Each structure stands twice: as C-alpha cells, then as structure tokens.
Amino acid sequence: MQRQKPRGPGKPGPRFKSGKGFKPQPGKGNQNNKNNQKRPRDEFKKSKLAATDTEIQDLKAKYTEIDAQAIKKFRDFPLSHKTQKALAEFKFINPTLVQRESIGPALMGKDVLGAAVTGSGKTLAFLIPVLEHLYINKWSRTDGVAAIIISPTRELAYQIFETLKKVGKHHDFSAGLIIGGKNLKFERTRMDQCNILICTPGRLLQHMDENPLFNTSSLEVLVLDEADRCLDMGFQKTLNSIIENFPPERQTLLFSATQTNTVEDLARLNLKDPVYVGYGTKAGDSTSTPSSTSTKEVAVLAVPELLQQSYVVLNLEDKITMLWSFIKNHLKQKIIVFVASCKQAKYLYEIFCKLRPGVPLLSLYGTLHQDRRIAIYEDFLKKSHVVMFSTDVASRGLDFPAVNWVVQLDCPEDVSQYIHRAGRSARNKSRGECLLVLTPSEEEHMIGALKEQLNVDIRCVQIDPKKLFSPRVKIEAFLAQFPELRATAQRAFLSYLKSVFLMRNKRLFNVFSLDLDAFAQSLGLAVTPRVPFLEKFLWRQKLLQQKQPHDTDPECPTIRDKLLPKITKKQSFGGGGGVSDEDDDSDSDDEDFIRVKRRDHDVEGEPVELDPKVGPNEKEDEPLVVPKREKKLVTKASLAKKALKKNLQVNSKVKFDEEGESVVDGRSQMMALARKQRDDNEDDDDDDDGGIDLVRSKALLTEEDQYDKQRFRELVKKRHKLQREKLRKKAEAAKGSSDEEEEEEDDHDHHNPDAASDSEHSVDLSWLPDPDKIYKKRSNETGDATASATESDAGEDEDDSGDDDDDDDNSDEEPAYKKSKLTNKLTLLDTEAIAASLLGS
Numbered sequence: 133m134q135r136q137k138p139r140g141p142g143k144p145g146p147r148f149k150s151g152k153g154f155k156p157q158p159g160k161g162n163q164n165n166k167n168n169q170k171r172p173r174d175e176f177k178k179s180k181l182a183a184t185d186t187e188i189q190d191l192k193a194k195y196t197e198i199d200a201q202a203i204k205k206f207r208d209f210p211l212s213h214k215t216q217k218a219l220a221e222f223k224f225i226n227p228t229l230v231q232r233e234s235i236g237p238a239l240m241g242k243d244v245l246g247a248a249v250t251g252s253g254k255t256l257a258f259l260i261p262v263l264e265h266l267y268i269n270k271w272s273r274t275d276g277v278a279a280i281i282i283s284p285t286r287e288l289a290y291q292i293f294e295t296l297k298k299v300g301k302h303h304d305f306s307a308g309l310i311i312g313g314k315n316l317k318f319e320r321t322r323m324d325q326c327n328i329l330i331c332t333p334g335r336l337l338q339h340m341d342e343n344p345l346f347n348t349s350s351l352e353v354l355v356l357d358e359a360d361r362c363l364d365m366g367f368q369k370t371l372n373s374i375i376e377n378f379p380p381e382r383q384t385l386l387f388s389a390t391q392t393n394t395v396e397d398l399a400r401l402n403l404k405d406p407v408y409v410g411y412g413t414k415a416g417d418s419t420s421t422p423s424s425t426s427t428k429e430v431a432v433l434a435v436p437e438l439l440q441q442s443y444v445v446l447n448l449e450d451k452i453t454m455l456w457s458f459i460k461n462h463l464k465q466k467i468i469v470f471v472a473s474c475k476q477a478k479y480l481y482e483i484f485c486k487l488r489p490g491v492p493l494l495s496l497y498g499t500l501h502q503d504r505r506i507a508i509y510e511d512f513l514k515k516s517h518v519v520m521f522s523t524d525v526a527s528r529g530l531d532f533p534a535v536n537w538v539v540q541l542d543c544p545e546d547v548s549q550y551i552h553r554a555g556r557s558a559r560n561k562s563r564g565e566c567l568l569v570l571t572p573s574e575e576e577h578m579i580g581a582l583k584e585q586l587n588v589d590i591r592c593v594q595i596d597p598k599k600l601f602s603p604r605v606k607i608e609a610f611l612a613q614f615p616e617l618r619a620t621a622q623r624a625f626l627s628y629l630k631s632v633f634l635m636r637n638k639r640l641f642n643v644f645s646l647d648l649d650a651f652a653q654s655l656g657l658a659v660t661p662r663v664p665f666l667e668k669f670l671w672r673q674k675l676l677q678q679k680q681p682h683d684t685d686p687e688c689p690t691i692r693d694k695l696l697p698k699i700t701k702k703q704s705f706g707g708g709g710g711v712s713d714e715d716d717d718s719d720s721d722d723e724d725f726i727r728v729k730r731r732d733h734d735v736e737g738e739p740v741e742l743d744p745k746v747g748p749n750e751k752e753d754e755p756l757v758v759p760k761r762e763k764k765l766v767t768k769a770s771l772a773k774k775a776l777k778k779n780l781q782v783n784s785k786v787k788f789d790e791e792g793e794s795v796v797d798g799r800s801q802m803m804a805l806a807r808k809q810r811d812d813n814e815d816d817d818d819d820d821d822g823g824i825d826l827v828r829s830k831a832l833l834t835e836e837d838q839y840d841k842q843r844f845r846e847l848v849k850k851r852h853k854l855q856r857e858k859l860r861k862k863a864e865a866a867k868g869s870s871d872e873e874e875e876e877e878d879d880h881d882h883h884n885p886d887a888a889s890d891s892e893h894s895v896d897l898s899w900l901p902d903p904d905k906i907y908k909k910r911s912n913e914t915g916d917a918t919a920s921a922t923e924s925d926a927g928e929d930e931d932d933s934g935d936d937d938d939d940d941d942n943s944d945e946e947p948a949y950k951k952s953k954l955t956n957k958l959t960l961l962d963t964e965a966i967a968a969s970l971l972g973s
C-alpha cells in the first residue's frame with residue numbers, strides 16, 4: 133500500500149535556472165559571483181535528488197522479492213542507505229526473528245500483528261518500516277504528521293523515542309515525544325512540525341481535543357506498541373476517540389509480547405488482511421476469527437528461553453521478611469521488585485531506605501513527578517547493583533540492561549502480566565531469573581494457569597528459615613519514631629487490600645481470605661487500620677441478605693467474621709462511636725486512591741449482589757461490581773466547605789465587660805459577615821475546585837484593612853474625649869474660685885433666652901479659661917487679629933468635641949501654647965490650659 137504523499141507547502145523545488153547560454157552580465161559582478169558559487173551547489177543538490185530517486189525506485193522494486201527465510205543480516209533488506217548506516221553504527225547487524233518476519237510485510241505497506249517474546253527487538257521491527265515509509269515517500273519536515281506511535285506508558289514512549297533517535301540518526305525527519313507531565317504549550321507549538329510522533333494515549337487525545345494546529349489528516353502509519361494493553365479496558369475509550377480522528381486509509385502495525393486477536397479489536401483498528409507474525413493457528417469458533425474460518429490465529433505466549441523461573445509460597449505477613457532476606461543475600465545484583473500499588477512501592481522504598489540493606493534503592497511508580505520518573509528510569513539503566521521497587525508502570529517494554537532478578541512480590545493479575553514483568557530480565561539472549569511470590573490461596577490457580585498457558589514447569593523453592601532475617605522490630609521502631617512513615621504504612625496496607633478487592637479473578641484474589649491483623653503487623657503497624665471500603669461492601673451484603681434471608685450462608689470468611697458484627701447502620705453510616713457521616717466522606721478519599729486501569733473492570737455499574745466468601749475453589753468470574761462511587765471528586769477543600777456550611781464554630785471567643793455582659797466583637801462580626809458573603813458567592817460557583825481565589829482574598833483584605841483603620845480612629849477619638857473630660861472636671865474645680873465678673877455674665881446669660889438655649893445644645897465651654905481675662909490686660913500691646921484668632925480656636929475646640937479628625941486635619945492652626953507666648957506673664961490657669969491642650973493633642 134504505497135500511496136502518493138500529498139505535496140506539502142514547503143516542498144523544495146528548483147531555486148534558479150541554469151543552462152548552457154548562461155553568461156556573466158557586465159556591471160553585475162557581485163550577483164554573477166554569487167550565481168557562479170550557487171551553480172555547483174545546486175547541481176550537486178540536483179544530482180543528489182536524482183540519486184535519491186533512483187535509490188527509491190530500486191528499493192521499491194525489491195520489496196516484493198523479500199524472503200524472510202533468506203535474510204541473515206540487515207543489509208539483506210532493501211533499506212535506505214541512511215537507515216543501513218545507522219544500524220551498522222549501533223551494531224545492529226543480524227535481525228532477530230520478529231524483525232526478519234515483520235519488516236518485509238511492513239515495508240510492503242501491509243498491516244502487521246507482531247507477537248514475540250519480551251526483549252526480542254520488536255521496537256526496531258516497527259521503527260525501521262516507519263522510517264523507510266517516510267523516506268520512500270520523500271516526506272519532509274513541512275509535510276506534517278506521517279506516523280504516530282502509541283505506547284501505554286511514558287517511560288516506554290521515552291525509550292522508543294531514544295531508539296528512534298539512534299536508528300533515524302541520518303534521516304532528516306522531525307520527531308516528537310508527546311507524553312503527560314511535560315509542558316503542553318511547548319508541545320502544542322511544535323506538534324504540527326513533527327513527522328513522527330511518539331505518544332501516550334491520554335496526551336495524544338488531549339492535543340487532538342485542545343490543539344487547533346494539530347492535524348492528523350496526513351497520517352499514513354499507526355503503530356501500537358504493547359497493543360494488547362493499549363486496546364484493553366483501561367484505554368478503550370481514549371483509544372476509540374483517537375482512532376476516530378485518523379484517516380481510515382492507513383497502515384497499522386501492532387506489536388506486543390502478549391498480542392490481541394479479538395475480532396472487535398481488529399475491527400476497531402480497521403485492519404485489512406493483516407499479516408500475523410509470531411502467531412500459531414488453533415481451532416476456534418468462526419465468530420472469533422477475523423476471516424470467519426474454523427481456525428484462529430493465536431499469539432504464542434512465551435517467556436525468554438534463558439529466563440529461570442521459580443516461585444515461593446508464603447503467608448502475606450511473611451513477604452517483607454522474605455524480601456529483606458532476599459535483598460541481603462543478593463547485594464551485588466540488579467533487581468526489580470514488582471508490587472501491586474504505588475503506595476506499597478513508596479512504603480517499601482522508604483522503610484528499606486531506613487533499614488539500609490547495603491545496596492542502592494530506587495522506586496518507580498505512576499504518582500511520581502514525570503521528571504523524577506525519567507531520572508529514576510535513567511538511574512536504574514546505569515546502575516549495576518541496585519534494587520528498584522516498582523508498580524506495573526515498569527512491567528511493559530522497558531529495556532533495562534542486565535537485570536539479574538525480577539521479584540513479583542504481589543501476584544500478577546494474569547499470565548500476560550506475569551510474562552511482561554518477568555520479561556524485564558533475560559532480554560535479548562541474556563540470562564535472568566524471576567521469582568514469583570504467592571500466598572497459599574494464590575498458588576493453585578496461578579501456577580495452574582502458568583503451566584497451562586506457558587507450557588513450562590516452574591520450580592517451587594523452599595526458603596531456608598535460617599537464612600531469613602526479620603526486620604519487624606526495627607520497622608516498628610521506625611514507625612513509632614516517624615509518624616509520616618506510619619501514615620505511609622497505613623496507606624500501603626489499604627492500597628494492597630484495595631488492589632486485591634478490585635481484581636476480577638476472585639478465584640485467584642480473595643481479599644476475605646487474608647489475615648488483616650497479621651498483615652498490618654508485618655508492615656510495622658501496631659493497630660490494624662480500618663478498611664472502610666470493605667466495611668461498606670459488607671454492610672451492603674448484609675442488607676441484601678436481610679432482604680433475601682434464604683440466601684444467607686452460614687459460612688463466613690475471615691474478614692467478614694471480624695468486620696460484620698462491629699457494623700450497625702448507626703455506627704457505620706450514622707453518628708455514634710463508629711463511622712460518622714464525615715468519616716464516610718473521608719473514606720471516599722480512600723476509595724479514590726486507586727485509579728482502576730486494569731482490564732474488564734466494571735467499576736461504574738450499579739451495586740449488585742456480591743458474594744464476599746468466594747474462595748479459591750468456588751465459581752470463577754463472579755461479577756464484581758464495586759459500590760458505586762460518587763461521581764464528584766471529594767477534595768479536602770470541599771470537605772472543609774461542607775463543615776463550614778454546618779456553621780460549626782470551633783473555639784469561638786466571647787468577651788465580657790466589667791458588668792459581666794458579653795461584648796460584641798465588631799471585628800469578628802465583620803469577618804463572619806465577609807466569610808458568609810464569600811460562601812454565598814462560592815455556592816453560586818459549583819465548579820469551584822478548591823484553592824485560593826486571589827481577587828476575592830484581596831478584596832477581603834482591603835475591606836478588613838479599612839475596617840481596622842476606622843476602628844483605630846474611633847479609639848483615638850475616644851481617648852481624646854476622655855482626656856478632655858478630665859480637663860473639664862479640673863477646670864470646673866478651678867471655677868469655684870472664679871471672680872464676680874464671671875457670675876454677672878452668667879446671670880446675664882440666664883436672662884438671655886437665646887444664650888440659654890445655645891448653652892443647652894452646645895458644649896459647655898464655661899470650663900475654658902476666659903481668653904479676655906488673659907488677653908484683655910495687654911490688648912493694647914496685641915492687635916485685634918490675635919484676639920479673633922483665639923476666639924476661633926475656641927470655636928474649633930467645640931467642633932472638635934464632635935470630631936477628632938478635624939483636630940488632625942486642622943493641624944495648620946497654631947496651637948494654643950504657641951499663642952500664649954504672646955503673653956509675657958502666665959497665670960496658673962493659663963499654664964493649666966496649656967498643659968491641657970498639650971495633653972489633648
């Protein structure tokens with residue numbers, strides 16, 4: 133399927149004409165010199181283009197003659213000289229089996245489904261045809277996206293990108309790595325200039341949705357690495373949306389060690405007559421075969437030949453002791469330890485770091501920041517003696533060199549997960565070992581499935597008790613010392629149980645068969661943490677059983693025995709000493725700590741009846757539907773808001789005055805008002821997802837600031853008023869000794885009704901020293917102006933009694949004590965007046 137590439141806008145064309153009659157023009161020396169220089173360069177370019185054309189024609193002609201059996205070396209393939217050169221430089225001389233069988237059909241433009249054992253070189257099997265496709269079609273940087281390679285994890289995408297950089301070293305194509313956790317804006321501006329994109333599904337869809345510059349209409353090759361993982365339930369919706377955006381006419385290459393072959397998947401990808409590589413034929417029903425025949429292509433499941441596999445059976449609570457002893461006995465090795473959840477990987481890393489086993493430790497899991505993940509990935513690549521605790525984020529595709537041991541501390545979900553984890557060791561014809569740790573309830577089913585599907589005999593190893601060293605006491609001491617570590621241990625405990633609870637295969641994973649107390653103790657926890665999701669689940673079971681009493685089974689599994697009697701409706705979901713409403717909310721936080729990415733989990737469905745006591749020997753594949761979660765994510769901010777709405781006032785402060793009356797605190801009232809206002813606003817805004825609203829906070833602060841200022845002014849006024857009061861009392865006391873002249877004036881005032889009414893409504897100024905008395909005597913010396921100024925001062929004072937602000941504002945007015953300098957001689961009253969005015973200011 134070789135299609136003609138659409139011509140891009142920037143297609144290089146002839147820049148100038150040169151021919152036989154070309155002669156230098158007089159007077160245009162510089163120009164002619166330039167042309168003289170240009171001519172050989174352009175001629176060289178032209179001849180180069182002609183050579184490329186010839187090469188392309190030759191290569192195309194040879195595609196139909198490719199015989200996979202006859203190919204011994206890469207140079208036997210009709211590959212461009214640029215690809216051949218890079219392959220030779222990086223010592224890729226002999227193609228592996230999967231490369232030999234898949235590169236030929238892929239070069240011819242056929243769809244390929246490639247299944248091959250881990251570490252067998254599938255990456256090159258699709259990268260070489262992608263590069264050749266672009267070369268043959270003379271793709272240039274400006275022609276847009278020609279190929280998209282999708283990988284389920286960021287690290288794998290990064291690794292593919294690094295391999296592409298090697299093998300495409302001499303080509304001129306542009307390539308981009310589009311994975312989550314990176315700068316979206318940066319990617320956005322460059323995506324349309326990339327010819328090859330290597331991406332994770334989520335990020336690719338994000339660009340498709342949000343980036344108007346991103347156009348996939350020119351796409352010609354789609355590659356899914358770890359195709360079965362990309363196509364399973366975890367990515368189903370995302371991938372369907374992605375595929376909708378691709379042109380239907382394209383080449384599709386699917387690769388994995390555990391390949392998909394379901395009709396639905398192949399139909400979703402619009403595969404046309406695909407070539408199966410690494411598949412065997414097996415009798416099957418006609419509905420499940422792509423070509424509706426009576427046999428079907430089945431990917432051959434296998435592990436690397438040089439991988440030594442063994443397993444050990446332990447109780448859950450002995451796993452840490454076993455792991456510690458194992459690491460202490462393999463200090464000079466490179467080991468990956470696979471666990472079921474991020475929180476376990478984090479806890480094991482932290483506690484083992486504290487225990488100091490004597491070997492470098494690393495941990496890799498999905499909730500780490502992307503830069504940190506890449507740094508850890510690269511660190512593990514380089515180190516030769518190291519232990520890395522990891523989730524399944526590292527189980528697929530990652531090509532760590534010389535890994536001596538893979539320890540599967542928690543049981544894999546199925547055989548294909550076992551294969552991928554184990555395949556991190558013994559890669560590309562090197563040796564490696566894999567140790568599977570199983571609990572007694574997991575042994576029968578898992579080992580049976582492995583023997584049946586892989587057709588290998590896995591060795592069961594017995595642990596020598598003398599070689600076991602238990603770090604339990606030390607762990608308990610560390611947990612007592614570091615509360616954060618204790619919290620991590622509790623989370624690890626819950627996340628393991630949750631992962632077991634969510635597993636579909638109830639024959640293999642039965643959370644009710646676990647001894648929780650012993651498990652908690654093995655993690656160093658003195659008290660077994662509550663398991664809210666199990667309590668909730670069992671409560672629902674109890675309700676169902678009450679509705680259908682005949683279904684009640686006398687047999688009760690371990691956990692149910694322990695948990696159920698404790699739970700009454702009131703305790704669990706009402707108030708009381710058990711789990712309150714608030715607790716219930718907080719539990720939903722626990723329920724959200726795992727994002728289900730595993731295949732075929734229906735976690736969104738209606739709660740249906742479940743049988744918590746399905747044991748290892750009971751019916752397989754009972755439908756498991758986890759209690760329906762709240763759709764809205766419960767954040768701490770929303771919980772806090774909920775508490776606020778309930779108007780719970782914690783430790784509120786009440787002030788009392790001297791009479792024992794409660795005093796209203798204006799400030800707290802004002803703040804409560806502002807808070808109420810804010811809450812009202814937030815109620816309107818349903819999309820609020822927590823955090824600080826800066827604009828609102830700024831407005832609130834300004835409001836509070838103004839309020840504080842006003843309060844301060846009022847306090848100052850109050851103080852001034854008190855001081856004046858004191859002064860007045862003093863003056864009144866002094867008034868007792870005033871002369872007859874004053875009395876006469878008073879009498880006169882009494883007879884004057886206007887004056888009387890004035891004195892009623894205005895402030896009593898009688899306490900003030902009589903200015904006339906002070907100044908009259910020397911009126912000859914001073915002018916009228918001075919006297920009037922003093923009068924106006926008195927008038928100011930009256931106003932001041934009403935508003936002290938004016939006091940401040942009229943600071944330009946000369947103070948009384950300055951004016952008194954005009955007098956040569958001061959009476960006692962004058963001195964008091966000056967002192968009073970000083971105090972008042």
Ligand SMILES: Nc1ncnc2c1ncn2[C@@H]1O[C@H](COP(=O)(O)OP(=O)(O)OP(=O)(O)O)[C@@H](O)[C@H]1O
Nearest residue numbers: 224226227228250251252253254255389529531560
């Ligand atoms: N033809 C070759 N000659 C030598 N080394 C090769 C060849 N092809 C691939 N390799 C090397 O083999 C290793 C494994 O290759 P790769 O990662 O492509 O395997 P894979 O089949 O994709 O594994 P997985 O199934 O785990 O994803 C890499 O280090 C790669 O460089």
